[in-house]
Amino acid sequence: MTSKPAKISVQGVTKTFALGREAFTALDDVSIDIADHEFVTVVGPSGCGKSTLMNILAGLDTPTSGRALVDGVPVSGPGPERGVIFQQYALFPWLTVRQNVEFGLRTTGVPKQERRARAEHFIELVGLEAFADALPKTLSGGMRQRCAIARAYAVDPSILLMDEPFGALDALTRVKLQEQLLRTWSRDRRTVLFITHDVDEAVFLANRVVVMAARPGRVYDVVEVDPAVVRDEAFRLSPEFAALRNRVWRSVYHQEGRTAALSGSRTDTPS
Template identity: 65%
Template sequence: MNPKISFRGVSCTFQLNGEVFQALDNFSLDVADGEFITVVGPSGCGKSTMMNVAAGLLEPTAGEVLVEGRAVHGPSPERGVIFQQYALFPWLTVRENVAFGLDIAKVPEPERRRIVDRCIDLVGLTRFADALPKMLSGGMKQRCAIARAYAVNPAILLMDEPFGALDALTRVTMQDQLLATWARDTRTVVFITHDVEEAVYLANRVIVMAARPGRLHQVIPVDLPYPRNEEMRLSARFMEIRNQVWNAVYHQTPAIAAQAPAA
């Protein structure tokens, strides 16, 4: 079967203060349909650039991204994007925020209400459907953003540090909530994070990127069964994979790599 997403030799360069800045260099990766991958790497290694190319928000300098064999040129409802910032409309209720994309698509009202109610229930916000964002916690706002992305029925979710601004306890809760949502309504997920434990806990595979310019450094399978739970975080196998990912990222950090002895 063809991959759901295929990065083929993607490179991105920019002009920065009069100099050429290369964010990605010949990045290639295939992502299967329904797979949940996480992407980690040193700060500035091109993780967000890679996601923006996949989202169609940025054109690569070289190479291409394919979705089901079709080249990506611009944004599409089939690719839902969730950023660290919640990007909710503060004057709209949860229900109205989730319905926003459906309103633009002119989905008929009865069908729109059915979809919105299902997505709000999917993320556990039914009791808060008529609340404004200012009445929600950070985790609830992010759940609303996830529901809004799900509402337009994307085949792919692209998530850039979505839990980065949350406190530790809320972050763990949101990880479990996201996996529960994914189990009930599977999508192909590309999830960027700086948190190694989060990367291992969520993913089928962890993608480790090399320091700038961003390249694929290592792909680490996560052979832990779903559903996952807190007990699994304490297992010997979880810690073994976590240490493998940590070491891969650690030795890609420029300041550390520069001090490492030659191989």
């Protein structure tokens, strides 16, 4: 009996970029398997290739060597089974919240009545029902990101690829969206790969935290988080969270005996 393939499989991926006459290696022989319904976060120092890895999985870039697979099929470009959410929101400014959420459904030919029903469902899911007819410019940063999440969910992807989606938000909004994302994930159990530079965020959200090392980018450590743990304020303040956080912190900041600076670090100070 053969085992079921991983939902996402990164197999020996190396990515190099030409820099004048030289080559820069962003990823070096990276291998990661992510099971169906798993929530995995990736954290690491600046230049470790987090976003490059995300772009390869999204089908927006190709590896120099190795391969990335989804459901056992090599990634050769973007696909509807992968919803991608970036830090920059990427909303159409001339469309309302509802129209933004309906956009992907319209381009795939979903009938108007079904399109509207699905959009309304996901707008309510992210708590924007009172702003369905608002334009993005009238929304806060957190509300725009919730709209982007609703739009990604509306096309019913089995995988969510999230590249620092809360990185530009204030601390309180960030915490609220983390908790909302986990509530949504607990209902439908999509497979999530979440890139972040925030150690606390990485530990709070994940079943597994993948720590990357830089220059060249590679997997440095993998930290397991008990999936049975309830992710709430009590967990954030618990000794268990502190222990996990400190392990990830040490892996990121003291790789191979050297200090690595996280890009955009703000509040992640060691206990």
